[in-house]
Amino acid sequence: xxxxxxxxxxxxxxxxxxxxxxxxxxxxxxxxxxxxxxxxxxxxxxxxxxxxxxxxxxxxxxxxxxxxxxxxxxxxxxxxxxxxxxxxxxxxxxxxxxxxxxxxxxxxxxxxxxxxxxxxxxxxxxxxxxxxxxxxxxxxxxxxxxxxxxxxxxxxxxxxxxxxxxxxxxxxxxxxxxxxxxxxxxxxxxxxxxxxxxxxxxxxxxxxxxxxxxxxxxxxxxxxxxxxxxxxxxxxxxxxxxxxxxxxxxxxxxxxxxxxxxxxxxxxxxxxxxxxxxxxxxxxxxxxxxxxxxxxxxxxxxxxxxxxxxxxxxxxxxxxxxxxxxxxxxxxxxxxxxxxxxxxxxxxxxxxxxxxxxxxxxxxxxxxxxxxxxxxxxxxxx
Ligand code: GLA
Numbered sequence: 167x168x169x170x171x172x173x174x175x176x177x178x179x180x181x182x183x184x185x186x187x188x189x190x191x192x193x194x195x196x197x198x199x200x201x202x203x204x205x206x207x208x209x210x211x212x213x214x215x216x217x218x219x220x221x222x223x224x225x226x227x228x229x230x231x232x233x234x235x236x237x238x239x240x241x242x243x244x245x246x247x248x249x250x251x252x253x254x255x256x257x258x259x260x261x262x263x264x265x266x267x268x269x270x271x272x273x274x275x276x277x278x279x280x281x282x283x284x285x286x287x288x289x290x291x292x293x294x295x296x297x298x299x300x301x302x303x304x305x306x307x308x309x310x311x312x313x314x315x316x317x318x319x320x321x322x323x324x325x326x327x328x329x330x331x332x333x334x335x336x337x338x339x340x341x342x343x344x345x346x347x348x349x350x351x352x353x354x355x356x357x358x359x360x361x362x363x364x365x366x367x368x369x370x371x372x373x374x375x376x377x378x379x380x381x382x383x384x385x386x387x388x389x390x391x392x393x394x395x396x397x398x399x400x401x402x403x404x405x406x407x408x409x410x411x412x413x414x415x416x417x418x419x420x421x422x423x424x425x426x427x428x429x430x431x432x433x434x435x436x437x438x439x440x441x442x443x444x445x446x447x448x449x450x451x452x453x454x455x456x457x458x459x460x461x462x463x464x465x466x467x468x469x470x471x472x473x474x475x476x477x478x479x480x481x482x483x484x485x486x487x488x489x490x491x492x493x494x495x496x497x498x499x500x501x502x503x504x505x506x507x508x509x510x511x512x513x514x515x516x517x518x519x520x521x522x523x524x525x526x527x528x529x530x531x532x533x534x535x536x537x538x539x540x541x542x543x544x545x546x547x548x
Contacts, residue, residue, distance in 0.1 A: 169219055169285070170188055170219070172235075173188060173219055173220075173221040173235075173281055174188070174221055176221070176233065176235055176281045176283075177223075177233075177279075177281045180233050180281060181223065181231075181279045181281075183223065184223075185221035185222055185223050185279075185281070186222060186223040186224060186309070187221075187223075187308060188220070188221050188222075189220045189222060189304045189305045189308065189544070190217055190218070190219050190220075190301060190304075190544060191217050191218050191297045191298075191299075191300035191304055191343050191344070191543070191544035192214055192215065192216065192217035192297055192343055192346060192541045192542070192543060192544070193213070193214050193216050193217050193218075193286035193293045193294055193296070193297045193343070194211045194212065194213050194214060194292065194293045194296070194297075194338075194339055194342040194346065195212055195214050195292060195374055195497050195498075195504070195506050195538065196209060196210065196211040196338065196497045196498060196506070197210045197211065197212065197443065197447075197459070197493075197497075197508065198210045198436075198439060198440050198458060198459060198462050199211075199436060199437070199439075199440035199443075200466055200470070200472075200496075200497070200498070200499075200500070201391060201392075201395070201433065201436070201472070201499075201500075202408075202433055202436050202440060203335075203336025203337055203338040203354075204334070204335070204336035204356075204392055204395070205356075205395050205399070205406050205407040205408055205433045205437075206357040206406035206407075206408035207356055207406075207407070207436070207440070208353060208354065208356065208440040208441055209338045209342075209353075209354050209356060209440060210352070210353050210354075210364075210440050210443050210444060210447075211339075211342040211346075211351065211352060211354070212342070212346060212350065212352065212366065212372065212540040212541075213342050213343060213346025213347075213540060213541045213542065213543050214286075214374070214540065215538055215539045215541045216284075216285050216286045216292065216538070217284065217285070217297045217301070217343075217541070218282065218284040218286070218294070218297040218301040219282070219283050220280055220281070220282050220283075220302070220304075220305050221280070221281045222278050222279065222281075222305045222309060223278060223279045224276055224278050224309040224310070225276055225277040225278055225279060227276070227277055228247050228276065228277045229244070229246075230243065230244055230245075230246065230265070230277045230278055230280065231243045231277075231278075231279045231280065232258070232261060232280045232281075232282060233280070233281045233282070234257055234283075235281060235282065235283040236282075236284055237255075237257050240255060240257070242255055242258045242261075244258075244262065245277075246265060246269060246276075246277055249262045249266045249269075250262070257298075259330060259331050260295055260299055260302070260326065260331065261298075261302050262330065263299075263325075263326030263329070263330025263331050264299045264302045264303055264322060264323060264326040264330075265302065265306065266326070266330060267322035267323075267325040267326050267329075267330075268303060268307075268314075268322055271318075271322075272312050275309075275312070276309070276310060278305065278306065278309055280305065282298070282301075284298060287376055289381055289384075289503070290376050290381075290498070290502075290503045290504050291381075291496075291498020291499055291500070291502075291504050292374070292498065292504060293342075293343060295327070295331070295339075296323055296327075296339030296340045296342075296343045297343050299322075299323035299326055299327070299340060299343075300319060300323055300340055300543075300544050300545070301544060303322055303323060303344075303544075304544040304545065314545070315545060316341070316344035316345035316543060316544075316546065317341065317344070317345070317359050319544075319545055320340035320343075320344045320345070320359075323339075323340035323343075323344075324336070324337050327340075332385070333388065333389075334389045334392050335388070335499075336356060337354075337356055337359070338354065341354055341361070342354070342543065343543055343544060344544055344545040344546075345361065345543045345545055346540065346541060346542060346543035346546065347363045347540070347542060347543070347546060348539070348540060348542045349365060349366055349539070349540050350363040350364060350366060350540055351363070351364050351366060351447060353440070353441075353444040362444070364444055364447040364448050365447070366447070366508070366540050367447065367450045367452070369510060369511055370452070370492065370508050370509065370510060370511070371507075371508075371509050371510070371511045371514050371537055372506070372508065372537070372538040372540060373484075373514060373517060373535065373536070373537055373538070374497070374504050374505070374506055374507075374536040374538055375480055375484070375504060375505045375533050375534070375535050376503070376504050376533060376534040376535075376536070377476050377477050377502060377503065377504065377505065377529075377531065377533055378531045378532060378533060378534065379474050379476045379477065379502030379503070379531065380502060381501050381502035381503060384499060384501050384502075387472070387500075388499055388500075391429060391472070394425065394426055394429040395407055395429055395430065395433055397426055398422065398426050398427075398429060398430035398433075401418070401421070401422060401426070402414060402418070407430055407433040407437075410430065410434055411434070412434050412435065412438070415427070415430055415431060415434050428470070429469065429470060431465070431469045432465045432466065432469040432470040433470075435461070435465055435469075436462060436465060439461060439462055442454065442458055443455060443458045443459075446458065452492055452493070452508075452510075453490045455493045455508060456488065456489075456490040456491070456493040457490070457493075459493030459494060459495040459508070460485065460495070462495050463478075463494070463496055466496055466500065470500075472496075472499070472500025472501055473496050473500060474501065474502055476502075476525075476529045476531060477496050477502065477503075477505060479524075479528055480505045480525060481495060481496065481505055483520050483525070484505065484507050484509075484517055484521070486520070487513055487516050487517050487520050488509055488510075488513060488517075491509075491510050491513065492508050492510055493507065493508045494506070494507040494508075494509075514537060518535055521535060
């Protein structure tokens with residue numbers, strides 16, 4: 167059964183009436199620009215054709231009732247007048263935190279009955295949580311006739327993560343989920359929150375490979391990287407590492423703790439690579455794109471230290487297939503998760519065959535391969 171029909175029938179069974187509307191927000195894959203967002207830098211993600219779907223009907227009171235199809239049909243009810251963190255049901259906190267952020271600007275919204283389902287593989291660095299937050303915001307904005315734009319929605323989603331869920335993430339995931347564009351990647355300036363789109367070149371496939379490495383200590387390692395970056399910026403007396411040049415950084419090497427120097431080196435060079443990648447994409451220059459993605463991966467491996475041996479191996483074997491006809495690197499926060507490749511369509515079967523032949527034999531894990539399309543964000547208007 168198509169997902170929309172499944173959602174409608176679940177809603178009818180659960181709430182004894184049809185939903186008013188269906189909503190969707192996508193997950194994302196980041197082509198390049200990793201951990202640069204919270205350094206006020208540049209990122210180049212695309213929204214993907216996997217995301218969160220919500221069937222919804224407005225209520226005339228302040229109650230929110232939810233059925234979460236993918237969490238063993240767990241249910242939850244709460245009042246918009248009493249939003250509290252749930253220790254028992256982690257998934258509920260994405261809804262509650264997001265609505266708490268929305269209520270600060272729009273205190274008079276009404277409750278709703280919701281059925282939620284998503285197909286972004288969770289915990290793999292493809293932003294299932296950001297797609298959940300943006301889908302909730304789209305739902306309540308639409309049901310309440312609120313003129314919420316994509317940037318404001320993204321900031322509310324980020325606020326929910328930072329202040330309610332407890333992850334100190336940047337703005338990239340929520341912004342691309344809100345404002346991604348079909349067949350395009352987006353260069354986002356995370357300081358000004360301005361963005362421009364770049365077409366994914368014709369004939370190039372967006373290949374995502376889930377390493378199935380279980381991610382451990384992600385939040386603590388993530389927050390630690392963020393603190394190290396902030397310490398580096400502070401050393402230079404600058405608001406963010408965005409403002410530090412490579413020459414300034416190298417000149418200060420002797421005065422920085424080695425680990426802080428390495429972290430800063432990743433961010434400073436990654437920002438430059440990301441801006442160059444936009445130009446390469448626009449020029450359909452896959453050779454440069456290939457080199458930039460390879461350098462980005464090495465920088466994440468050696469300087470930022472967020473890859474794993476399994477991920478490094480995937481990047482190596484896919485890179486051997488691609489040569490300079492395409493690029494491959496780890497994508498997302500790190501410590502496991504996914505690899506992204508921008509690959510000529512005709513090489514996709516060979517990439518699959520290579521992974522099948524080598525990955526499990528080497529690591530004991532099975533990888534999942536997704537051929538994705540760049541999709542529209544939930545708040546895109548044109
Ligand atoms: C996670 C965060 C983002 C970003 C990436 C790393 O996805 O949510 O804000 O920092 O990691 O690039």
